[in-house]
Amino acid sequence: MTHHSTDREAGAVEQYLEESLGLHLESLEKGREHARAAGLPAIEVSAGQGKFLQLLTEMIGARRVLEIGTLGGYSTSWLALGVGASGKVITCEFEPLHASVARENLERSGLADRVEIKLGAAQGTLDTLISKRAEAFDLIFIDADKRNNVVYLERALKLSHPGTVLVLDNVVRGGAILDDPSQLGNQEADVRGVQESLLWLRDHPQVSVTALQTLGAKGWDGFALARVV
Template sequence: MSEPLPLSADAADAVDRYLVDTLVGEDPALAAAVDAQRAAAMPAIEVAPTGGKLLHLLARAIGARRVLEIGTLGGYSTIWLARALPDGGRVVTIEAEPAHAAVARASIDRAGVGEKVEIRVGRGADVLPTLEDAEPFDLVFIDADKESNSIYLDWAARLGRPGTLIVVDNVVRSGRVADPADDSAQVAGVRAGLAMLRDDPRFDATALQTLDAKGWDGIALAVLV
């Protein structure tokens, strides 16, 4: 039995490229969405290709018809989610920045899933209450300002149903979540969200560390009870 390779940034990058090449592949519409995001000087914080494929497979696995995404950015993850939905399915995605929403709209339409996606422009805390009368969502993806994670989780519970799957991105923050000396607002928001997943009886949750094209981070997964 051969010895495992030592963990290094180069080795992690090589594994990520191998997994993307083997299981995700090239996709012109997704590549164009990333290119449009870069051209608009938007932050390069979209999910990694393997993370996008994971969201897609999770939505398919639970038979999701209605998806709520908090944090559209350039629409990369939105496209992955919309592609997982059947005819008549709907992604409602919330983006605080109008300019970002415009870039996302163009990319989503170019990818051929525009009829499945509704973009709501505004801060999540302001937009979420307007969805209270909608049908419950089957999957909620939270990938916005980390300081508001507990607010978003509360609304995910209100807007979901028993069995709704909730995915929270960026919960490890390159290990900073476990560093007691780090009291930054983003890390504090992540910790508050994880504590809520632990203590609030509406959730049953776990979390996983990830190491991919976006570096060392992680996701939390929860099911509404």
């Protein structure tokens, strides 16, 4: 029996799965290249996670999706594929360069019609949606500054209906989630933000939640998946 080193081979297995399942879509990969060339950080979801988001969106028949954290529009594109031509994705991004790269990518891949990029700090955008009594979203993907996760969750709930699915990315952070919250400094505000958001999800009477670990080219992480009840 061959023994494999998990750390060393997780990236190779991810690549194998992506290739054997055909998860790389040409237009979306071009978008990733464009984002790299524009200097955006390589912190988007993997192709497997992107397809997971598309499938989840399709499985619940989501027509309206809210995303917090656009970057170059990679996960946005998968969500846009999930909602279909008559669906809508609203995505929040505060870096003008990220938003403009995302807009170009979505236009090039023919998905721009179903996506609205809201430029500005996500908290303000969400508060405006709430005050304007925006129609509830069917799925909300939270993937921005993790220190504000609870801020986003509180607002996400106000923009939800019973059955809305919440996905919270990067909840494991290479195991840093185990660190003692009382020992965390300002540098680890995102770790504390994730810890607080998991407790919030556990304690909220309107939420049913789980979390799954992931391993791949970008290391060890995971996501929380919740349903508004």
